[in-house]
Structure formats: C-alpha cells, structure tokens
Amino acid sequence: MDAITDNLDLFVSGYWTSLKICLIALVGSLVLGTIIAACRVSPVAPLRWIGATWVNMIRNAPLTVLLFFFAFGLPEIGVLGSYWVFGVSALIIYTSAFVCEALRAGINSVSSGQAEAARAIGLPFGATLREVILPQAFRTSIPPLGSVLIAMFKNSAVLGAFGVGGDLFSVSDTLTSARGYAATPVLLGVAVGYLLITLPAGALLALLERKTAILR
Amino acid sequence: MRSKTLIALLAAGTIALAGCGGTTPTESTTEPMTSDAASEPMASTDTPTFEAGTTMAKLADAGKMKVGTKFDQPGFGLKGLSGGPEGFDVEVAKIIAGAMGITADNIEWVETPSKVREEVIEQGKVDMVVATYTINDKRKERITFAGPYYVAGQQLMVAADDDSIIGPESLKEQKDKKVCSVTGSTPAENIKEYLASDSQLVLFDVYDKCADALRTGQVQAVTTDNVILLGFVSESDGKFKLVGEQFTEEPYGIGITKGDVAFCEFINTTLKDNEDAYNKAWDSTAGAVEGASPAKLPAAEPCS
Incomplete structure (x- = not known):
C-alpha cells in the first residue's frame, strides 16, 4: 500500500483531472444529446434524418476510433488544438448519441395524449417539448441515462492514451513504468479513484430518481 | 522496454558519473593491461595469438563468432530484407572481431531484442552482445560489460525548420511549446524539470504517435534517448532534426559472459587502440544523421 500512500498527491491530482473531464463531458453530452433527441422527434423530416444519422454513425463507432479521428485526423487536415479539447469533445460527441437514445426512450414513454393536449392549447413544438414532454421524459430516462453517464465516466480513462495527460488512469502508468511500483496496489488505487467518482454519481442519480418519481 | 528502468538509469548515471570523476583510478587499472596486450598483435594483423584457454584464443581458432545485436534500431543495428544488419553497433562488433582475425563474413548475427539480451549471453547462444545495451547494476548481476563504447542520452527532436527551440531550456522560456514523450517512460519523467508547467508535456503510448504529432504541428518537440530520435530523424526525409546537448547519460556496454575479465579487457584495449x-564507424552510421554529436570513445570502466 506504500505505492498509494507515498504518491497520494499524484492520485489526488489525477482524481481531480478525471473528475473535471467527467463533469465537463457530463454537461456537454447532456446538452448535445438533448438537442439531437429533439431533432429525432421533430416534425421536420431533415432534422429527423440528421438526428438518426448522427446516432447511427456515432453510436456504432468505437470510442477509440473517434478519439483517433480527433487527435490525429484533425491535425492532419490542419486543425490544430489542445489534446484536452480534442479528447473531451470526442467523449461528449460519443456519449451524446447514447444520451439521445435514452432520452428518446423517455419521450416515447410519454403518452401521445400529452403532446396532443399541449398542441390543443396552442403550444408550439418547442414549448410542447420544453414544458410538457421533456420534463416527463427526463424522469423516465433517469435510470438508462445514469448507466450511460457512468459508462462515460469510465470511458474517460481512454483519453489518457490520446495526449490528455494527468488523468487518474495515466497516474498508474507513471507509477508502474517510470517509478517501478508493483502494478496491483497502484491499479487498486486507481480503481478506488474511479469508484469515488461513479459511486457518488450513482447515489445522486438514485436520489434524483426518488425526487422526481411520478405518483401514479 | 527501457521505460521500466528508472532505477536502472539512476544506477547507470551513478556509474557514468563515477566514470567521469574517477579518470585516474580507471587509467591506473587499464594501463598495465594495455602494456600486456600491446605485446600481442592487434587489429588488422593477420594471425593474432592469444593465451591458451581465453575466449579470444577460442574464437580466433574457430575463425568465426556469434554476435547479438538489434535488427530494428536505425543507425545502430538495422537489418533490411537482404544482407546483414547495418549500424554503429554492427561496426563496433566488426572492429572487435577484426582484432581476433575474424572477418565480417565470419560473424554470425543473432537478433537480440532488449528483453532477451541477458539470457542469450547466459545460455552461450552468442559470444557477445552489442545492442544499444545500457550498463547498469541490475544487469551486471547476470553478465559482464565491456566498455562503455558509447554514451547515449536524452535529447530533443524538433521540426527541421524550427529554430526557436535550441535545447531543453527553451521549453521553460517558451511556455506555449509542447513536448511529447511516452507515458510512464524515464525520459518523460526527466523532461519535467525543464518545463514551466506540466501541461507542456503530451504523452502517448508509443514514440510513433509523438513523431506524428510533431509532423502535424500539434507538438513542437519530441524527447527521448538520442538513439531512438536519430532513427526518426533518419526516416523523416529531412523533416526533423536533433537540437541541444544530451542532458542525461546512458552508457552503452558490450555484454559478455559474466566474469570473463580477459575478454572484457581485450575489448576495451581493442576499442582504445582503434x-x-x-x-569512422560512427560517422558512417548513426553519426551521419543531421544533429548527431560526434562520437567520443568514453573511458572504459574497470572489468569485473
């Protein structure tokens, strides 16, 4: 356990870096995912096509391929930028497709009578979605959304291999390879670090689920 | 890979420092040996004779020897589709073999990647290993090192048209410059003290990606041992170059069977006399790459 106690500062800084990546990607993917979901259920056909294409392309590509495209493909065509921005963008885009589908499942669960009633009182599409459908959809979407987001937290470990330094998982590389610590205790420390992100997140989601539960 | 060996590097550094500071004791141990060996016919004489029972006598009698080297290290030991390996390590081995009257044609080259080097020596599969082989205490427990015959060290590689970086110090002054290395490697740890902030360091899993990032302009420098960088420079078609001095020391030795002091001393004397x-070997191989510093035969360590 020396490996962890001796390098606690390294683990803590890795934890914060990972948490920062996760929080930014969380907000980003929720916003982007909601927009794409809105496209997929919109009455405008071209928007539906864009949404469907987006989901089918992004969801069916491995995250590493997306990261490769950002970290090595974009510079190849002259788009230079920080690997941090590239990595987090790729994570947001990747997760947005899953967020979109989780939300769409929620939207589909809202009975069509709700949308018809909203239209009947004269609400336009945007307001129908914003005021009537989405608040109900989010509730139903919380459990699948939670799984998607927790998966995203863990996916953030992959960013370390694409030039995004200092995250929790690359801490293990530094300690085992360069400083010669045994792998098992170091990886245990890393695992605990990720648990410290995902377990509170899971608890928060459970709380959210209880608070928003529909009384039927 | 080498990345596993911070401790080893520290040890190697200590040895190198000891080697620098202790010139006098080193010479006093090698001098008497030199005069002994000088009485023997040296390189390029036709029929060298050696004391019976020594490794040299055995090899000279056989007229052939087996040498372990790398087949994938540009500038040091690189083997193409046909012919033998080429590079500085190969030339050094030829000099030593030549001193025993063995011609280049009679050397059998055995590929020895980093992790098998101690094993092939212990098992007697080769007579010596010349394969970018860093001298360190851990390895000395299993084999004996002659040399060092070359001191490698960490350096910076930049784009050929970039004049803003002239050494690791430039990185501290120019905070917008990014330098790339491999995750968890010793060079990555070493470079940190030259950086103004950790965000200047970009890490990938292999050096190929670093070279790619340098080519596209995502990073402005790549750092690791000059030997690896020279390989990239030579393959880059003039797009990359090395800049600045080496800022770490990794002495390369020639691995032989543990305890073969006579052979070790023979190798050291041969290199010194040639x-x-x-x-010439350096200038025609790794030294031919732009930015490579001229080679200087380092003072040999005492054999043990």
Whole structure:
C-alpha cells in the first residue's frame, strides 16, 4: 500500500483531472444529446434524418476510433488544438448519441395524449417539448441515462492514451513504468479513484430518481 | 522496454558519473593491461595469438563468432530484407572481431531484442552482445560489460525548420511549446524539470504517435534517448532534426559472459587502440544523421 500512500498527491491530482473531464463531458453530452433527441422527434423530416444519422454513425463507432479521428485526423487536415479539447469533445460527441437514445426512450414513454393536449392549447413544438414532454421524459430516462453517464465516466480513462495527460488512469502508468511500483496496489488505487467518482454519481442519480418519481 | 528502468538509469548515471570523476583510478587499472596486450598483435594483423584457454584464443581458432545485436534500431543495428544488419553497433562488433582475425563474413548475427539480451549471453547462444545495451547494476548481476563504447542520452527532436527551440531550456522560456514523450517512460519523467508547467508535456503510448504529432504541428518537440530520435530523424526525409546537448547519460556496454575479465579487457584495449576505426564507424552510421554529436570513445570502466 506504500505505492498509494507515498504518491497520494499524484492520485489526488489525477482524481481531480478525471473528475473535471467527467463533469465537463457530463454537461456537454447532456446538452448535445438533448438537442439531437429533439431533432429525432421533430416534425421536420431533415432534422429527423440528421438526428438518426448522427446516432447511427456515432453510436456504432468505437470510442477509440473517434478519439483517433480527433487527435490525429484533425491535425492532419490542419486543425490544430489542445489534446484536452480534442479528447473531451470526442467523449461528449460519443456519449451524446447514447444520451439521445435514452432520452428518446423517455419521450416515447410519454403518452401521445400529452403532446396532443399541449398542441390543443396552442403550444408550439418547442414549448410542447420544453414544458410538457421533456420534463416527463427526463424522469423516465433517469435510470438508462445514469448507466450511460457512468459508462462515460469510465470511458474517460481512454483519453489518457490520446495526449490528455494527468488523468487518474495515466497516474498508474507513471507509477508502474517510470517509478517501478508493483502494478496491483497502484491499479487498486486507481480503481478506488474511479469508484469515488461513479459511486457518488450513482447515489445522486438514485436520489434524483426518488425526487422526481411520478405518483401514479 | 527501457521505460521500466528508472532505477536502472539512476544506477547507470551513478556509474557514468563515477566514470567521469574517477579518470585516474580507471587509467591506473587499464594501463598495465594495455602494456600486456600491446605485446600481442592487434587489429588488422593477420594471425593474432592469444593465451591458451581465453575466449579470444577460442574464437580466433574457430575463425568465426556469434554476435547479438538489434535488427530494428536505425543507425545502430538495422537489418533490411537482404544482407546483414547495418549500424554503429554492427561496426563496433566488426572492429572487435577484426582484432581476433575474424572477418565480417565470419560473424554470425543473432537478433537480440532488449528483453532477451541477458539470457542469450547466459545460455552461450552468442559470444557477445552489442545492442544499444545500457550498463547498469541490475544487469551486471547476470553478465559482464565491456566498455562503455558509447554514451547515449536524452535529447530533443524538433521540426527541421524550427529554430526557436535550441535545447531543453527553451521549453521553460517558451511556455506555449509542447513536448511529447511516452507515458510512464524515464525520459518523460526527466523532461519535467525543464518545463514551466506540466501541461507542456503530451504523452502517448508509443514514440510513433509523438513523431506524428510533431509532423502535424500539434507538438513542437519530441524527447527521448538520442538513439531512438536519430532513427526518426533518419526516416523523416529531412523533416526533423536533433537540437541541444544530451542532458542525461546512458552508457552503452558490450555484454559478455559474466566474469570473463580477459575478454572484457581485450575489448576495451581493442576499442582504445582503434579509435580511428571507431570514429569512422560512427560517422558512417548513426553519426551521419543531421544533429548527431560526434562520437567520443568514453573511458572504459574497470572489468569485473
């Protein structure tokens, strides 16, 4: 356990870096995912096509391929930028497709009578979605959304291999390879670090689920 | 890979420092040996004779020997589709073999990647290993090192048209410059003290990606041992170059069977007596790459 106690500062800084990546990607993917979901259920056909294409392309590509495209493909065509921005963008885009589908499942669960009633009182599409459908959809979407987001937290470990330094998982590389610590205790420390992100997140989601539960 | 060996590097550094500071004791141990060996016919004489029972006598009698080297290290030991390996390590081995009257044609080259080097020596599969082989205490427990015959060190590689970086110090002054290395490697740890902030360091899993990032302009420098960088420079078609001094020291030795002091001393003397050939070997191989510093035969360590 020396490996962890001796390098606690390294683990803590890795934890914060990972948490920062996760929080930014969380907000980003929720916003982007909601927009794409809105496209997929919109009455405008071209928007539906864009949404469907987006989901089918992004969801069916491995995250590493997306990261490769950002970290090595974009510079190849002259788009230079920080690997941090590239990595987090790729994570947001990747997760947005899953967020979109989780939300769409929620939207589909809202009975069509709700949308018809909203239209009947004269609400336009945007307001129908914003005021009537989405608040109900989010509730139903919380459990699948939670799984998607927790998966995203863990996916953030992959960013370390694409030039995004200092995250929790690359801490293990530094300690085992360069400083010669045994792998098992170091990886245990890393695992605990990720648990410290995902377990509170899971608890928060459970709380959210209880608070928003529909009384039927 | 080498990345596993911070401790080893520290040890190697200590040895190198000891080697620098202790010139006098080193010479006092090698001098008597030199005069002994000088009585023997040296390189390029037709029929060298050696004391019976020594490794040299055995090899000279056989007229052939087996040498372990790398087949994938540009500038040091690189083997193409046909012919033998080429590079500085190969030339050094030829000098030593030549001193025993063995011609280049009679050397059998055995590929020895980093992790098998101690094993092939212990098992007697080769007579010596010349394969970018860093001398360190851990390895000395299993084999004996002759040399060092070259001191490698960490350097910076930049784009050929970039004049803003002239050494690791430039990175501290120019905070917008990014430098790339491999995750968890010793060079990555070493470079940190030259950086103004950790965000200047970009890490990938292999050096190929670093070279790619340098080519596209995502990073402005790549750092690791000059030997690896020279390989990239030579393959880059003039797009990359090395800049600045080496800022770490990794002495390369020639691995032989543990305890073969006579052979070790013979190798050291041979290299010392053939400095011209040594310099020529460097200039025609790894030294031919732009930015490579001229080779200087380091003072040999005492054999043990």
